[in-house]
Amino acid sequence: MDPVVVVHGGGASHISQDRRERARQGVVRAATAGYRILQAGGSAVDAAEGAVAALEDDPEFNAGCGSVLNVDGEVEMDASIMNGKDLSSGAVSAVRCIANPIKLARLVMEKTPHCFLTGQGAAKFAAAMGIPTVPGEQLITERNIKRLEKEKCEKGAQKPDQRENLGTVGAVALDSKGNVAYATSTGGIVNKMVGRVGDTPCVGSGGYADNDIGAISTTGHGESILKVNLARLTLFHVEQGKTLEEAAGLSLGYMKSKLKGLGGLILVSKAGDWAVKWTSASMPWAAAKDGKLHCGIDLGEASVTDLP
Numbered sequence: 001m002d003p004v005v006v007v008h009g010g011g012a013s014h015i016s017q018d019r020r021e022r023a024r025q026g027v028v029r030a031a032t033a034g035y036r037i038l039q040a041g042g043s044a045v046d047a048a049e050g051a052v053a054a055l056e057d058d059p060e061f062n063a064g065c066g067s068v069l070n071v072d073g074e075v076e077m078d079a080s081i082m083n084g085k086d087l088s089s090g091a092v093s094a095v096r097c098i099a100n101p102i103k104l105a106r107l108v109m110e111k112t113p114h115c116f117l118t119g120q121g122a123a124k125f126a127a128a129m130g131i132p133t134v135p136g137e138q139l140i141t142e143r144n145i146k147r148l149e150k151e152k153c154e155k156g157a158q159k160p161d162q163r164e165n166l167g168t169v170g171a172v173a174l175d176s177k178g179n180v181a182y183a184t185s186t187g188g189i190v191n192k193m194v195g196r197v198g199d200t201p202c203v204g205s206g207g208y209a210d211n212d213i214g215a216i217s218t219t220g221h222g223e224s225i226l227k228v229n230l231a232r233l234t235l236f237h238v239e240q241g242k243t244l245e246e247a248a249g250l251s252l253g254y255m256k257s258k259l260k261g262l263g264g265l266i267l268v269s270k271a272g273d274w275a276v277k278w279t280s281a282s283m284p285w286a287a288a289k290d291g292k293l294h295c296g297i298d299l300g301e302a303s304v305t306d307l308p
Helices: 017-039 044-056 101-111 119-128 142-154 222-228 230-239 244-259
Strands: 004-008 077-083 088-095 116-118 169-174 180-186 207-210 214-220 263-269 274-278 282-289 292-298 303-306
Touching: 004 017, 004 044, 004 263, 004 274, 017 044, 017 169, 017 282, 017 292, 044 077, 044 101, 044 169, 044 180, 077 101, 077 207, 088 101, 088 119, 101 119, 101 180, 116 119, 169 207, 169 214, 169 263, 180 207, 180 214, 207 230, 214 222, 214 230, 222 230, 222 244, 230 244, 230 263, 244 263, 244 274, 263 282, 274 282
Parallel strands: 088 116
Antiparallel strands: 004 169, 004 282, 077 088, 077 180, 169 180, 207 214, 214 263, 263 274, 282 292, 292 303
């Protein structure tokens, strides 16, 4: 089985010109990191986690360092991960002062009998696992301080489908043994209520992985994604015999027509096919397979280069 990794940097309504190249470089770096893990014999879970950790460490993206701020000007993050081999999964929500929530989610999956830890419980577990805390301000960027101020000024004027950034980061992977996995991580939405949790840590909404079908990671308006179980819905269409492109179009179309919710997703099938699709204006993405690196940001725009 030829390994595959696909990553996304979140659906967005507009990515300014000065950020485009940084966003492109960020997803390319993450996809390359994930692919290198697979080439070295790592598992799909290793690759998905590694790719998402790279995006969490990049301040361009709304996850880890670079997460958007809640109404109190603080960072609260959500993440989940799933192994398609046995459907084991791990998730955390409303976590603070941790650089890589996706690493904590994986520990929940592998070191506890549970699937999901939140808030203080997740923090206690992180400490018990030796995950270092980082000062909250270390995760806050100047750009996100300005975005919170802007959002507070415009509050009431915006609808969910006009958000400047619906950012979440995610990865899906297929390893040489035929196992699939997904990982998704986010800082949520700007000016959210304290304790608000979206789709990202919810298995079936923020992502899903099953070796018998494939793996998916989603991005977009979290409340809309939750209501339609976007990840599992898409894979249901794949199970019904639809191509990846058709399945993605059907589920995103359903969410848009039913809820006016915009979003995007990345998919890999058990056979190693992959797809990226979104209804928001843009979504930075990259995919690595067969020594080739594919990437893009806007609809109808993709480049292919040889992996270095």
